[in-house]
Every structure is written in structure tokens, then in C-alpha cells.
Amino acid sequence: MIINLEELNEFEKILKYKFSNIEVLEKSLTHSSYSNEDKSYLKVNNERLEFLGDSVLSIAVSRFIFDKFPDYPEGDLTKLRSQVVCEDTLSLVAANLNVGTYLLLGKGEEASGGRERKSILADAVEAIIAAIYVDGGYKEAEKFVLDNLRRYIQLAVKGKIITDFKSNLQEYYQGIKQTCKIRYIVTKEEGPDHEKMFHVSVLVNKKVVGSGVGKSKKLAEQDAAKNALISEGQLNE
Template identity: 85%
Template sequence: MIIDIKELNEFEEIIGYSFKNIEILEKSLTHSSYSNEDKSYSKVNNERLEFLGDAVLSITVSRFIFDKFPEYPEGDLTKLRSQVVCEDTLSLVAANLQIGRFLLLGKGEEASGGRERKSILADAVEAIIAAIYIDGGYRKAEEFVLDNLTKYIQLAVKGKIVTDFKSYLQEYYQSKSQSCKIRYVVTKEEGPDHEKMFHVNVLVNKTVVGKGTGKSKKLAEQDAAKNALKSEGQLNE
């Protein structure tokens, strides 16, 4: 056991599932960069679990949206699933569950910001899904998936999962601290009334984390939130 048992128990409380075999939870949190550095640990990482978790995740979301939206044709179901079962969404789930805190990473990966890297976080979510599936069966894994992804399915149906950067930003910072306050401040308006351009800063507490522009305050706020997410590594450039 490499991760302290108290930390694993804390993580169990966060995800709402207690493992019968705690070692498989540790395995799901072990990145290959760690096992590559520690030769005694070389065959223990979460890559195989990611493979299985991806399949469990896909079938769970597929069945849920198949039942929930009987009027959707195949193409719409496929599009909806792809919006939910993706790196961006899974990294948000990981942030909500504080997964980055508990990962075992190699020194190089740790130094380069691996605990906040979207790909690593998304893969860890899939590995945890597989660990729950192996330890507790499909129903427990399904429960975990739907508890953590149903709200994103609802956002995707409303067309907000990609375009509502303000909600994305709010969720991201609240996953770090429930006490943070996010404000949008118009710093400048320019141009004639029929072609006005707004400049907006988004502040977390008193720190400017992003700036944006738009032809309305709402568009400028969304642009500022989008740029803040990019600077935090939560969106691709």
C-alpha cells in the first residue's frame, strides 16, 4: 500500500463508495508515470482499468439517454453521448471529486502540473469507474456514473455544455473552494450604440482571472469566462 489508508478512506467518502478491496482503488489512482519510476511498482497502474472503465461509462450513458430520450434518433443520441463522454466533461467530474489530490504521479509529471492535467484526470475517472465495477458490480458503477454525469447530460441537452463558459467556470472554482466569489466587471464600453463593444474582466474574489470582449455584456462575460478557463488549462486553445 503506497497511498495512506486514511487518504483512501477519505476519498471513499468523497465518491460515496466503500471498497471491499481497497488495493484496486489505489491502483485506479496510480498513473503510469509513477509506476515507470518505481520498478517495484512497474506493473501496477490504472491504464488497463481506464480501458474497462471507458466501456462501462459508454454503456451506462448510452442506456440512460436511450431510455430518457425515446424521441431522439441515432444521430442525436450519438452526438449527445459524445458531448458527455469526453475529456472536458470527465475532467470536470474529477475536479468535483478532488481526484487530483489523491493521484500517484511520477516526479516529472508532478512537477509539470499533472494533478490538474485534463487527460490524466479524465483517465482517472474511467479507472475509478472500472474499479467500482470490479469491486461492487455493474449497478454500483452505474450509480457512480449517473450521480456524477446526469447534470452534464442535462446541460448537453440544453446546448450549454460547451457554450456556457460561465457555468463551467463557476463549477470549476467552486470545486476548489465553496467560499470563492466570482464577479464580472465591465471595464470599458466603446463605439456607437448600434455597434458597441464591451470589455469585461472576471474576478475570483479580488483577482482578475480572465478578460473578454463582446457586442453585449453577456457575450463579453462568456468570452472572459472562456479565456479564464483556457488560462487554467481547462479548455484547449
């Protein structure tokens, strides 16, 4: 076992699922960059679990929206699912669960910011879903999926599933001010490393236009951008 058992048990509490076989959880957190660097790890990584998790995720969300919205035609169901089962949404789920902290990454991927890379985080969430499915069966995996994605389904139905508030804020200010400098500043950090909360303010030309909180700097920045859009009347609460 490469990841410290104490850390895995800590992550189980965040996931709200207790594994019978803790090694399948470790595998779900092992990126290919790590297994490729560490030859003793026998090239075991989360890619196969990611493949399986993608299908489990799709059927869980599909069944939920199929039952929840009986009047939706096939096209609307497909559109709704695609808004939820996507890299942007899954990377937010990963940030909420603090997945990046527990990943096993190769040195190069680590140095290039892999712990916050959307694609890596989204893939890890799919692998975790598969790990729960393999360990505890479909019902446990479905519960995990819906516990973590139900709110995004509700936002998508309301047409409010904007996941990249920072880009929206950038476009808004550049549209009304040809020259503007947008910066995000961490104003406070609190809590232990595995449950740290970041407080961030977003400044436009040195003026604070929004503040936010999140379990990672990126989440806090997105929250600050969202609140700035709300204060500018560009987004409903």
C-alpha cells in the same frame, strides 16, 4: 499499499462508495508515470482499469439517454453521448471529486502540472468507474456514473454544455477589444486541504468582470469566466 489508507478512506467518502477491496481504488489512482519510476511497484497502474471504465461509462450513459429520450434518432443519441463522454466533461467531474489530490504521479509528471492535466484526470475518472465496477458490480458503477454526469447530460440537451468558458471569454473580449489583458486572481482559499474551496476573480485590463468558486483553481477560474460571460449577455444562466 503506497497511498495512505486514511487518504483512501477519505476519498471513498468523496466518491460516496465504500470499497470491499481498497487496493483496486489505489490502482485506479496510480498513473503510469509513477509505476514506471518506482520499479518496486511492479508497473501496476490504472491503464487497464481505464480501458474497462471507458466501456462501462459508455454503456451507462448510452442506456440512460436511450431510455430518457425515446424520440431521439441514432444520430442525436450519438452526438449527445459524445458531448458528455469526453475529456473536457470527465476532467470537470474529476475536479468536482478532487481526484487530482489523490493521484500517484511520477516526479516529472508532478513537476509539470500533471495533477491538473485534463487527460490524466479524465483517464483517472474512467479508471475509478472500472474500480467500482470490479469491486461492486455494474449497478454501483452505473449509479456513480449517473450521479456525476446527469447534470452534464441535461446541459448538453439544452445546448449549454460549454466546458471551456475561459477560451470562450478570451475569444469574446479579443473580438471586441483588439488589445486586452485577461488575468485570473485567487482572492481567497478556505477549508481543509482535501476539501479546499478557491475564490477567483477574472480581470480584463484591471477591471473585475466576474468571480467564481471551485474545488480547484482551474474550476474556480472556469466558474469566474462563465459568470463573466453571463454578465456580458453571452451566456444564459
